[in-house]
Amino acid sequence: MAEILIRNTNERISGEEQVREFLESHEVLYEHWDVSKLSGELQENFILTDEQKAAVLQTFEPEIKDLAARRGYKIWDVITLSEATPNLDELLAKFEQIHTHTEDEIRAIVGGKGIFIIKGPEEIGYFNVELSPGDVISVPENIPHFFTLMENQKIVAVRLFIEENGWIAEPFEDPSFIKA
Ligand SMILES: [Fe+2]
DSSP states (O other), X not given: OOEEEETTTTEEEOSHHHHHHHHHHTTXXXXXXXXXXXXXXXXXXXXXXXXXXXXXXXXXXXXXXXXXXXXXXXXXXXXXXXXXXXXXHHHHHHHTSOEEOSSOEEEEEEEEOEEEEEEOOTTTOEEEEEEOTTEEEEEOTTXXXXXXXXXXXXXXXXXXXXXXXXXXXXXXXXXXXXXX
């Protein structure tokens, strides 16, 4: 279940209803998938073969088709990150730049953990959304954000896109952002 940390005040928001309410009030989509549907070999497995990635997409086909029908996604895939990922540190350094996209950025976490850091309105500032398996989140288009891993440095996520160039990252310079 996702948790929120408001960076300026250190306020934490947890509990499904409260998290959903907070995210919806900032136009962030928040839904849930049942990850217990994954077969044993796909659970807590962060080094997936192409066949296993296809099996993940197969497992969640109804959920993917439902999102696609509601929100217009046309392409989807599975990404994995772990200590086995070549150049993980370099990759994370790239991810950790604040940026925007012309389409929304939707991720369904099927294993491991990750954090989206999202720019809220002035009175809130940046907030962290800490994601666990089953959490589905979509950062709205043109909202500054970035993604990083949590301490365990492992994640498997389904990504959905509307069009191939929709996920190009536009850097967003923000002197108000405080990293730590
Ligand atoms: Fe992004």
